[in-house]
Amino acid sequence: MMDFSLETIRKLEAEFGNPLYVLDESSFIQNYRAFETALKRQYPKYQLSYSFKTNYTPYICSLVKKLGGYAEVVSGFEYELAKRVGFAGKAIVFNGPNKGEDGLKALLEGCILNVDNLDELDAVCRRAKQFPSGSFEIGLRVNLDVGQSFLSRFGMDPEDLTRAFAIVKGVPNLRVAGLHCHISRCRGLDAWRRRSEIMLDLSDRFFPNDPPKFIDLGSGMFGKMDPAFAAQFDLVPSYEDYAAVTAKLFSDHYSGYAEDQKPILLTEPGTTLINKYIDFLGRIDAIKTIKGKSFAILNCSEHNLGETCTLKKLPVKVIPAGGRSEHFTNADLVGYTCLEQDVMYQGYTGSLGLGDYVQFGNVGGYSNVYKPPFIWPNCAMIVKKESGEYLEIKRAESFEDLLGTYVI
Numbered sequence: 001m002m003d004f005s006l007e008t009i010r011k012l013e014a015e016f017g018n019p020l021y022v023l024d025e026s027s028f029i030q031n032y033r034a035f036e037t038a039l040k041r042q043y044p045k046y047q048l049s050y051s052f053k054t055n056y057t058p059y060i061c062s063l064v065k066k067l068g069g070y071a072e073v074v075s076g077f078e079y080e081l082a083k084r085v086g087f088a089g090k091a092i093v094f095n096g097p098n099k100g101e102d103g104l105k106a107l108l109e110g111c112i113l114n115v116d117n118l119d120e121l122d123a124v125c126r127r128a129k130q131f132p133s134g135s136f137e138i139g140l141r142v143n144l145d146v147g148q149s150f151l152s153r154f155g156m157d158p159e160d161l162t163r164a165f166a167i168v169k170g171v172p173n174l175r176v177a178g179l180h181c182h183i184s185r186c187r188g189l190d191a192w193r194r195r196s197e198i199m200l201d202l203s204d205r206f207f208p209n210d211p212p213k214f215i216d217l218g219s220g221m222f223g224k225m226d227p228a229f230a231a232q233f234d235l236v237p238s239y240e241d242y243a244a245v246t247a248k249l250f251s252d253h254y255s256g257y258a259e260d261q262k263p264i265l266l267t268e269p270g271t272t273l274i275n276k277y278i279d280f281l282g283r284i285d286a287i288k289t290i291k292g293k294s295f296a297i298l299n300c301s302e303h304n305l306g307e308t309c310t311l312k313k314l315p316v317k318v319i320p321a322g323g324r325s326e327h328f329t330n331a332d333l334v335g336y337t338c339l340e341q342d343v344m345y346q347g348y349t350g351s352l353g354l355g356d357y358v359q360f361g362n363v364g365g366y367s368n369v370y371k372p373p374f375i376w377p378n379c380a381m382i383v384k385k386e387s388g389e390y391l392e393i394k395r396a397e398s399f400e401d402l403l404g405t406y407v408i
């Protein structure tokens with residue numbers, strides 16, 4: 001987590017309000033480079049593609065572009081954002097099970113379109129035939145079974161995959177250039193090794209002459225974490241560990257090929273890149289005890305922080321504001337909503353006082369982009385630049401931002 005003095009927090013509150021998201025730019029960049037380096041060291045033809053849905057704050061997307069990343073989008077809305085941020089069509093990976101007309105338009109603009117099912121493929125073929133002078137490339141999303149405990153609904157079963165290749169053969173100006181997969185809730189090394197092996201096998205099978213242009217392994221690696229947070233998960237591998245069961249396998253598998261024949265290896269990190277690099281500042285506005293259980297009521301909600309705070313104990317720091325404070329055992333830090341389950345931190349033990357500030361860590365993913373318009377608009381986000389200067393990158397939402405689409 002970042003270090004804030006009371007003085008800084010007060011200054012930030014006066015300028016940008018409280019609560020507040022704070023992006024740590026230099027640490028984000030450092031982590032991006034560490035991740036990319038670990039994979040490129042094993043397989044130089046690695047290309048990172050940032051998952052917009054994890055946190056599409058335009059400033060962050062822009063940083064990724066500057067660092068040489070691609071955009072990974074799953075809707076026309078996210079595709080539009082990628083274009084506005086300045087990503088070229090060929091630097092946008094367009095995934096998702098229902099892209100609609102937007103996917104077909106993006107195909108014409110040269111994006112990397114990964115087709116999820118045969119009905120989508122049918123629409124792609126029809127579009128390609130409408131433009132006989134153009135030539136189009138797609139990827140096919142593979143349905144994954146890496147031994148997970150659930151059936152994934154994404155991608156194509158092997159039988160459909162075989163049919164898809166046959167269908168594309170019948171369209172002269174369309175070609176399958178690569179394979180894609182992604183599965184969530186499988187962050188361990190064994191699952192990643194299995195994923196790599198499956199994709200390499202399928203590539204050999206469906207591209208018997210030359211390797212495909214790209215193989216996209218999707219996302220789902222753990223990022224860096226503070227030790228107390230990491231201890232709540234099973235073993236958290238390092239980026240080098242992940243590279244050893246992905247990029248290294250690619251490097252071995254394609255060692256007999258010239259560099260320009262080897263496929264590009266893509267992955268699509270979201271959480272891994274951003275989670276640790278946004279902190280959240282809130283304030284204790286009331287404290288009460290009911291039947292011996294204490295509650296500190298904050299000016300924010302689990303909706304600001306995202307779901308992780310309800311499943312794990314986020315890294316947390318209380319910054320005393322100098323008023324009267326007391327020692328509490330097993331107090332809950334709770335939100336402004338009227339939901340019983342709006343608990344941002346369960347069982348806090350330590351000093352708490354009225355007006356104290358609370359800093360939560362690891363709230364970069366699925367937080368501000370996942371905040372419903374429920375009860376209260378969202379707060380601002382600022383970035384701490386390398387120079388130490390703070391800039392607003394998202395203003396606080398207003399009444400009009402939330403109600404503008406309704407008839408009043």
Ligand SMILES: *Cc1c(COP(=O)(O)O)cnc(C)c1O
Pocket residue numbers: 051053054072074095096182218219220221268269270271272365
């Ligand atoms: C959600 C998603 C990602 C990013 O997942 P994280 O766990 O946030 O890293 C990448 N690719 C696809 C296809 C996704 O659906």
